[in-house]
Structure formats: C-alpha cells, structure tokens
Amino acid sequence: MSVRITLAGATGWVGRALxxxxxxxxxxxxxxxxxxxxxGQDAGEAAGLPYLGVPVSATLEEALKAPSDVVIDYTKPGAVKAHALTALAQGRHVVIGTTGLSAEDYAEIDRHALKVExxxxxxxxxxxxATLLRRFALEAARYVPDVEVIDYASAKKPDTPSGTARELAELLSEVRQPAxxxxxxxLTGVCETRGGSLGAKEPVQVHSLRLPSFVLSCEAVFGADNERLVIRHDAGSSAAPYVAGTLLAARRVPSFIGLKRGLDAVMD
Structure with missing residues (x-):
C-alpha cells in the first residue's frame, strides 16, 4: 500500500527535490x-517537473482536506510547531525537517502525538x-568528557544554531561526563565568546559561524590530554543528501507512536 504524503514547503530548496x-x-x-x-499552481510544475495533478495550497489546513497519511514539513521555524500540532489533530503522522524548535516545543509535540496515537x-x-556524525560523536562522548560543537552556515541562515548542532549538543549533554x-x-572578559550552552544534563558549548561560502557544516571537537578528535560533516549545495533520509522517515513514521528525534531512531 502506498504512503500518501502532504508536503509543506513544496517549493523550497529541499521541498522541490522531495x-x-x-x-x-x-x-x-x-x-x-x-x-x-x-x-494555485500544480505541485509538479511549481517544482519544475511535468504536471502531477496536485494543486498547491496556501495553508496546511487546506491541503489536509485531501486524504493523506504523513505530513512532511520543510517550512519555517515559526510555522513548524503549529503545523505539527494541526497535522496530529487531523490524524496524520509527521516528519519534521524544519529546524529551530526548542526542547519544550518537542515535548509538547510528543504529548500531542501520544494523545492521538x-x-x-x-x-x-x-x-x-550527518546521522553518522551524531552516532559517532555520541559514542566518543562516553569516553572523552570535553566536547564542544561548532556550527557553520551561510551568512543569511536565520536560525542559530543550526538544527543539526542543536540536536547534537542536546544529545551529547545526556551522555557526556562533566567538562x-x-x-x-x-570567566572574565567577553564571556559570550565561549558560545551558548545547550543541553539539560551536562551542557555543551555551541559556537555558530555565519559566513558566505558555507552551506551547512557541523563538527564535534573532543579534547583529551595531549590529543584531539574532530568529527565533522560538510553539506554541499544540493538538497539530494536530505531526500533519501526524509523519505525513509516518511515510510517508517507510521510504525510507532510518539516523538522520535534523529534519523538513526529508525535507520536500524
């Protein structure tokens, strides 16, 4: 049986590829x-493809009038939480590719997902x-207590840190030892130069650079006595790396109830 997808953000960088x-x-x-x-346009033609017979809606509520199983969201940080709650209320499973949500936002989404099963x-x-970066970094954090995250993105990226860096730091804080x-x-001087602290248990310092020529990069830097370990992911200019993982998520998300974070939650 086919999985029916409602795609929010259908003409964005990743949306068109999806x-x-x-x-x-x-x-x-x-x-x-x-x-x-x-x-009002056809979704295929709006993405530079042949006609698909799927009209583009202005709002998620309008798009959900057509039956579907899963909502994939690649919109804006300010819209994604409301989209997720709307989709859940209307009986859809949800895949969130938009970044910028807080731990509290995820907790609220999880409560609603559990409620509606x-x-x-x-x-x-x-x-x-990028999922392997996270997996390897979490393994390293069990043995090396000192770790910080550096997040690189283009000069015009609106949110900081990136979703990749935020998620990585929050998960590292759960498994790392005290720094x-x-x-x-x-500290004295300009304390802001030490970055921002993320994570509830053992917070991780995150440093965000926003410069031309970067697309998205994230690295976990571990320091031990007389040695360092750097685990880094660099993204290119194409949206292709995100497509396969997103579609895997869409196929797997109906198999469980509640919120899972990270592609590795369903990779195995």
Missing part, C-alpha cells in the same frame, strides 16, 4: 502540497552521513 523523488517513487504518493508563493520523527538533518574546562560563569 516532490521529484515522491513522484518517482513506487510506494509514495504526493497527496497535497503547501507553498504560499505557488498557491500518531508518530512524529524530527531531525535537524536527514542526511545519512574539565572552567565554567563560563567563572
């Missing part, structure tokens, strides 16, 4: 599309290799 991949898939069907900039899979990065570096509260 429209093409869903149209080419044998087990996925594009049931609805959302894009304010292309409202639907699945939500959220990832700061659906790239397979040996001097606490930020005890």
């Amino acid at each position: 429209v093409a991949a869903i149209a080419a898939s044998e087990d996925l069907v594009l049931a609805g599309a959302v894009s304010r900039s292309a409202t 639907r699945g939500v899979l959220a990832a700061g990065n659906f790239s397979i290799t 040996t570096s001097k606490p930020v509260a005890e």
Whole structure:
C-alpha cells in the first residue's frame, strides 16, 4: 500500500527535490502540497517537473482536506510547531525537517502525538552521513568528557544554531561526563565568546559561524590530554543528501507512536 504524503514547503530548496523523488517513487504518493508563493499552481510544475495533478495550497489546513497519511514539513521555524500540532489533530503522522524548535516545543509535540496515537520523527538533518556524525560523536562522548560543537552556515541562515548542532549538543549533554574546562560563569572578559550552552544534563558549548561560502557544516571537537578528535560533516549545495533520509522517515513514521528525534531512531 502506498504512503500518501502532504508536503509543506513544496517549493523550497529541499521541498522541490522531495516532490521529484515522491513522484518517482513506487510506494509514495504526493497527496497535497503547501507553498504560499505557488498557491494555485500544480505541485509538479511549481517544482519544475511535468504536471502531477496536485494543486498547491496556501495553508496546511487546506491541503489536509485531501486524504493523506504523513505530513512532511520543510517550512519555517515559526510555522513548524503549529503545523505539527494541526497535522496530529487531523490524524496524520509527521516528519519534521524544519529546524529551530526548542526542547519544550518537542515535548509538547510528543504529548500531542501520544494523545492521538500518531508518530512524529524530527531531525535537524536527514542526511545519512550527518546521522553518522551524531552516532559517532555520541559514542566518543562516553569516553572523552570535553566536547564542544561548532556550527557553520551561510551568512543569511536565520536560525542559530543550526538544527543539526542543536540536536547534537542536546544529545551529547545526556551522555557526556562533566567538562574539565572552567565554567563560563567563572570567566572574565567577553564571556559570550565561549558560545551558548545547550543541553539539560551536562551542557555543551555551541559556537555558530555565519559566513558566505558555507552551506551547512557541523563538527564535534573532543579534547583529551595531549590529543584531539574532530568529527565533522560538510553539506554541499544540493538538497539530494536530505531526500533519501526524509523519505525513509516518511515510510517508517507510521510504525510507532510518539516523538522520535534523529534519523538513526529508525535507520536500524
């Protein structure tokens, strides 16, 4: 049986590539599309493809009038939480590729998903290799207590840190040992240069660079006595790395209830 997809952000950088991949898939069907900039157009033609017979809606509520199983969201940080709650209330499973949500936002989405018995899979990065960065970094953090995260992105990226870096730092804080570096509260000078602290258990310092020529890069830097380990992921200019992981998530998300974070939650 095919999985019917409602895609929010259908004309965005990743959205356009997803429209093409869903149209080419044998087990996925594009049931609805959302894009304010292309409202009323055909989803295929808006993505530079042949006619698909799926009209683009201005809002998710309008798109959900057509039956579907899963909502994939690649919109804006300010819209994704409301989209997730709307989709859950209307009986859809949800895949969140948009970044910028807080731990509290995810907790609220999880509560709603459990209540309506639907699945939500959220990832700061659906790239397979970015998922491996996270997996390897979490393994290293069990043995090396000192770790910080550096996040690189283009000069115009609106959110900081990136979803990849935020998610990585929050997960590292759950497994790492206490840092040996001097606490930020005890520093003098311009303390903001030490970055931001993320994570509830053992916070991790995150440093965000926003410069031309970067697309998305994230690295976990571990320091031990007389040695360092750097685990880094660099993304290119194509959206292709995110497509396969997103579609894997769409196929797997109906198999569980509640919120899971990270593609590796369903990779195995």
